Amino acid sequence: MRQILLVAPILIPLAACAITALLWQRPEVQRRIGVAAAALLFLSTLALLAEVVTGGMVVGQMGNWPAPFGITLVVDPLSAAMLVITGLMALAVAVYAMGPGAAERDRAGFQPLFHALVMGVAGAFSTGDLFNLYVWFEVMLIASFGLLVLDRTREQLDGGLRYVMLNLVGTTFFLLAVGLVYGLTGTLNLADLARVAPQVENQGALAAAAVLLLISFGAKAAVFPLFNWLPAAYHTASMPVAAIFAALLTKVGVYAIIRVFTLVFAHDQALFGPIIGVVAMLTMVVGVLGAAAHYDVRRILSFHIISQIGYMLVGVALMTPLALAGAVLYIVHHIVVKANLFLVAGAMQKVGGSFALAKLGGLWATRPLLGLMFLIPALSLAGIPPLSGFWGKLVVIRSGFEAEAWLLASVALAVGLLTLYSMVKIWNEAFWKAAPAEAAAHQPAPGEWGRMQRFATFAPIVALCAVTLTIGLWTEPFAAFSLAAAEALLDREAYIAAVLGTAPVQLAEAVR
Amino acid sequence: MDASLILRVSAPLLLWVPAIVSLYLLIRGHNEPGGGFVGGLVASAGLVFFVISRGRQAALRVMRVPPAGWCGIGLLLAAGSGLLAWIDPAAGYLTHRWWFPDVGFKVPLGTALLFDVGVYLTVIGTITAMVFALVDED
Numbered sequence: 001m002r003q004i005l006l007v008a009p010i011l012i013p014l015a016a017c018a019i020t021a022l023l024w025q026r027p028e029v030q031r032r033i034g035v036a037a038a039a040l041l042f043l044s045t046l047a048l049l050a051e052v053v054t055g056g057m058v059v060g061q062m063g064n065w066p067a068p069f070g071i072t073l074v075v076d077p078l079s080a081a082m083l084v085i086t087g088l089m090a091l092a093v094a095v096y097a098m099g100p101g102a103a104e105r106d107r108a109g110f111q112p113l114f115h116a117l118v119m120g121v122a123g124a125f126s127t128g129d130l131f132n133l134y135v136w137f138e139v140m141l142i143a144s145f146g147l148l149v150l151d152r153t154r155e156q157l158d159g160g161l162r163y164v165m166l167n168l169v170g171t172t173f174f175l176l177a178v179g180l181v182y183g184l185t186g187t188l189n190l191a192d193l194a195r196v197a198p199q200v201e202n203q204g205a206l207a208a209a210a211v212l213l214l215i216s217f218g219a220k221a222a223v224f225p226l227f228n229w230l231p232a233a234y235h236t237a238s239m240p241v242a243a244i245f246a247a248l249l250t251k252v253g254v255y256a257i258i259r260v261f262t263l264v265f266a267h268d269q270a271l272f273g274p275i276i277g278v279v280a281m282l283t284m285v286v287g288v289l290g291a292a293a294h295y296d297v298r299r300i301l302s303f304h305i306i307s308q309i310g311y312m313l314v315g316v317a318l319m320t321p322l323a324l325a326g327a328v329l330y331i332v333h334h335i336v337v338k339a340n341l342f343l344v345a346g347a348m349q350k351v352g353g354s355f356a357l358a359k360l361g362g363l364w365a366t367r368p369l370l371g372l373m374f375l376i377p378a379l380s381l382a383g384i385p386p387l388s389g390f391w392g393k394l395v396v397i398r399s400g401f402e403a404e405a406w407l408l409a410s411v412a413l414a415v416g417l418l419t420l421y422s423m424v425k426i427w428n429e430a431f432w433k434a435a436p437a438e439a440a441a442h443q444p445a446p447g448e449w450g451r452m453q454r455f456a457t458f459a460p461i462v463a464l465c466a467v468t469l470t471i472g473l474w475t476e477p478f479a480a481f482s483l484a485a486a487e488a489l490l491d492r493e494a495y496i497a498a499v500l501g502t503a504p505v506q507l508a509e510a511v512r
Numbered sequence: 513m514d515a516s517l518i519l520r521v522s523a524p525l526l527l528w529v530p531a532i533v534s535l536y537l538l539i540r541g542h543n544e545p546g547g548g549f550v551g552g553l554v555a556s557a558g559l560v561f562f563v564i565s566r567g568r569q570a571a572l573r574v575m576r577v578p579p580a581g582w583c584g585i586g587l588l589l590a591a592g593s594g595l596l597a598w599i600d601p602a603a604g605y606l607t608h609r610w611w612f613p614d615v616g617f618k619v620p621l622g623t624a625l626l627f628d629v630g631v632y633l634t635v636i637g638t639i640t641a642m643v644f645a646l647v648d649e650d
Contacts, residue, residue, distance in 0.1 A: 004598065007605040014591050022577075022584030064597075064607040112580065 005051055006060045006073050008044040009083050009126060012037055013090070013119035020111035027106035031098055034111045038094035041118070042087035045080070052080040053481075057488075057498045059128070067500045068192040074128035074499055077485035078328060082125040082255055085335050089247040090118045092464055096343055097240040098456035100350060100449065105238060108150045117143035117244065124252045128499055130181065130188040133256060134174050137220070141167055144249065147241045148233060159236035166229035170219030177212035180205065190263055191499035194492050198267040210265045210272065214257065221253025223313065224282040227306045231290065234305075235298035235355075239346030242298065246305055247339035251331055254312045258327065261316050262489045269319055277317035281411045284310030288418040295357045297345045297430070300422050301338070304381065307415055308334050314396050314412060315486075318403045324486035326395035329478060333380070333388040333471055340377040340464035344370070347457050348430060357426065362435030371431045373458075376465045378427065380472065382420035388471035391479065515565040523565040527574065530558030538632050542620070548628035552635025559636070560643050568647050571640075579644060582637030590630025593623045 016037030020030040052058055052075055062071040075083065094114070097105060120140030127133050148160040182188055184206055185196045200206050219226040230250070234242050261272060287307025291300045312334070315327025345355065351367055352360045364371045380387035383394075393416055400409030449457075471478050488494070515523075534555035541547025563571035572578065577585070597607035608627070612618040 001601065003602065003604060007594075011591060011605075014587060018584040018587035018591070020584075021580040021587070024578055024580040024584075061604040062606045064604045070604075109580070112584075 002051060002055070002058050003060050005044060005048045006058045006075060006126065009041060009048065009087070009122040010119055012041045012044060013115040013122060017112045017115040017119060020115065024109075027103060027111075030106055030111040031102060034115065035091075035094045035098065037115060038087070038090040038118075041122075042084075042091045045083040045087035048075060049080040049084050052077055057495070059498050068187050068189045071132050072128035072189055072191070072499055073126045074191070074495070075126050076495065077481065077488045078255075078258070079125050081328065081332060081481065081485060082251070083122060085332055086118065086121050086125065086248060088467070089244060089335060089339055090114075092339065092343070092460035093240050093244045093247075095456055096243065096346070096460045099453050100457070101238065102456075105150060105240070108152070109146065110150060110240075113143050113146040113150075114240075114244065117147060117248075119143075121248045121252055125255060128190050130190060130193065130260075131178055134171070134178055137171055137174065137252075140249065140252065141171065144245065147245075148237050150238055150241060153236075156236045159233040163229050163233035166219065166226075170216045170226070172216075173212050173219070174216035177209045177216065180209035180212065184209065189499070190259070191496045193264045194266075195496050195500070197264050203268070206265075207268060207271060210261075210268065213260055214272070214275070217253045217256040217260070218279065219253070221250050221257060221309050221313075222306050223253075223279050223309055224286045224306075227283070227287070230306060231299060231302045234302040235296060239342060239349070243339045243342035243346070246301065246342050247335045250305055250309055251312075251335055254309060254327075254331060257313065258316050258324070258489070262319065262324070263492060263495065266319070266492065273317050273319060276313055277405065277408055280310045280313035280317050281408055282310075283307065283313065284411055284415040288415045288422070291422045292418060292425075295429075297348065297355045297357065297360075297426060298342075300426060301341050301345060304341075304419065304422065305338060307419065308338070308381070310415070311393065311396050311412060314400060314405075314408060317408065318399055318405060319490075320399055320403055321483065321486045321490060322395065322402060323399035324489055325479070325482040326392065326399050328482040328485045329395055330392035332478070332482075333392045333468070336464050336467050336471070337377040337380050337389060340461060340468065341374075341381065343457075343461050343464070344374045344377065347461065348374070350457065352430065352435075357429035359436060360430040361433045362431075364431035366435075371427075373461050373465055374427070374431065376468055378423040379420075380468050382423050383416045384420070386472045388468045388475075390472065391475045395479070395482075519561075519565045523562050526561040526565075527558040530554050530561075534558075534632075538628060539625075541628060542625060548631030549635055551628075552632040553639065555632070556636045556639035556643075559640050563640075563644060563647050568644055571644065575640065579637045579641035583634050583641070584637075586630045586633030586635075586637060588630070589633065590627050593626035593630060596623050 016034060019033055023029050058075045060073045061067060062073065097110065117140055120136050120143060123136035123139065124133055127136060145160060145164055148163055149156045178188065184200050184202060185193055187193055187196060197206060222230040234245060237245060265272060284307050287303050287310065291303035291307065294300050294303060311330050312327045315323040347370060348360065348363065349355050351370065352363055354360055376387065380389040383389040397409045397412050400412060534551040537546040537554060538548055538551035541551065559571060562574060594606035596609050597603045597605055599609065608622055608624045610622040612620055
């Protein structure tokens with residue numbers, strides 16, 4: 001049963017991708033299968049999380065090839081949490097994608113690509129092998145190219161091309177690093193690497209490989225100075241696509257940084273801690289300033305993804321249990337909130353006719369409920385108590401002060417204020433100010449949509465708001481889980497023992 | 513399509529000969545160089561000749577299922593071949609199973625072959641989808 005649960009998060013989207021591709025000419029059927037598969041994925045990840053919490057890490061050797069040689073899948077508490085949130089996002093976006101515009105999207109092949117993307121993300125979260133991680137990155141990348149240019153407009157092709165170029169450079173760095181690491185250690189299994197890395201003689205070369213990995217994961221995660229592809233591409237994508245990208249893609253990069261730098265390069269923490277700390281700080285500041293300078297809802301939200309990535313990296317920079325717990329809590333909170341903000345932005349565009357703040361206005365008077373559903377994730381993003389973002393920021397900043405990283409913690413505090421500024425800007429312009437004269441409703445109001453479309457647009461937003469409120473008001477279990485996940489991350493011996501056991505290690509030594 | 517007469521006439525030959533060679537490569541890949549990936553490439557080479565000489569509609573008629581469907585069937589086969597691993601619930605996914613039924617001689621059957629057939633179909637679907645997209649509407 002454990003083996004089935006372990007593979008299910010990869011197999012369910014794979015099957016959904018294959019079946020929807022088979023039904024290429026039947027978009028309506030595709031859509032139903034897509035939602036059903038996403039729901040099944042969410043349930044299976046919940047079961048996997050329960051299994052990890054009650055029975056410890058779940059490890060599987062694909063094809064029964066023993067650990068350092070074959071491909072290993074490993075799900076520890078962090079991976080399990082990421083998988084659950086992936087399932088939740090897949091479900092929310094799959095439902096949202098049934099809303100207005102669904103027919104055109106599905107004819108262009110949204111469903112197979114969407115599930116291929118989810119499969120890539122789930123694979124990246126569950127793999128225990130560096131090269132396999134590269135493969136999942138490629139799966140994600142290929143699917144995301146297709147999703148990005150779904151509408152085939154000039155704007156999208158332009159954004160898509162930049163996205164492709166910068167991401168290909170990033171993955172090339174990854175491949176170089178994989179080659180270097182394999183040359184130095186003779187293994188790519190993460191647990192085996194964690195065991196061997198401290199004994200490598202040429203630590204300089206290993207550190208070079210680590211920097212290459214940091215660059216490639218950093219490009220994925222959109223950290224300073226490698227973030228340019230994100231604002232270039234995200235604002236052109238159609239809304240469900242932008243939401244799933246914002247929720248998951250950069251977070252895979254963050255997850256990879258956390259995994260590799262807590263597990264494999266932990267012995268070099270004195271070198272990499274400060275580097276990651278500086279990167280985190282600059283990422284927070286540049287992202288939030290970029291957001292402050294823009295007046296398009298999608299661009300503002302895109303830049304906020306970047307600034308929030310900085311908070312998550314604080315955990316890896318400090319590498320204390322509390323800081324890592326803060327990172328875990330922050331990622332979970334951020335994914336929910338960020339995806340929700342993109343979904344709300346999509347609804348705002350449907351209602352108000354534009355993404356540009358100058359052309360929006362008066363939404364509070366006409367759509368007070370939408371305003372409320374914007375306020376919850378927006379204030380949570382800015383870190384207003386008692387919403388989920390407050391607790392995430394609190395733990396991150398407190399861990400900064402405890403580790404006496406004064407500058408890092410102060411910057412994190414100040415960036416929170418600037419985040420509030422951008423959110424208030426959207427609020428003032430889109431909801432509060434009087435509607436500009438030319439903003440006569442171009443689109444049919446939600447009242448004129450079908451019931452199905454209204455449900456598809458607003459149910460995911462309401463559900464994600466509820467999740468945000470739950471994390472905010474009932475933080476205790478989430479915080480406790482994050483702390484447990486952080487401790488599991490720092491307990492390298494347990495990870496190595498769970499993956500390798502003892503016999504294969506001797507075998508690996510003998511081969512070497 | 514303004515392909516030459518020679519190309520138009522030889523198109524079926526250029527379709528079926530690579531298809532047969534590709535099946536040989538697919539089966540041979542069991543224990544020797546070859547396999548689903550190379551086989552799929554060779555088979556799609558034949559289809560590419562066909563689409564160049566006869567146009568997209570004719571090529572789609574030969575394929576019967578659209579390229580995305582080939583990918584879908586291929587992926588399902590490849591993914592499904594791993595499910596038989598759970599005859600033993602503790603085994604890892606994709607643990608392959610083998611049978612040697614005796615029909616005068618031992619027929620080596622294994623789920624690995626199923627996986628390779630899946631790869632074969634997926635490669636054909638992917639390559640043709642890409643090439644067909646580049647051919648003019650006719």
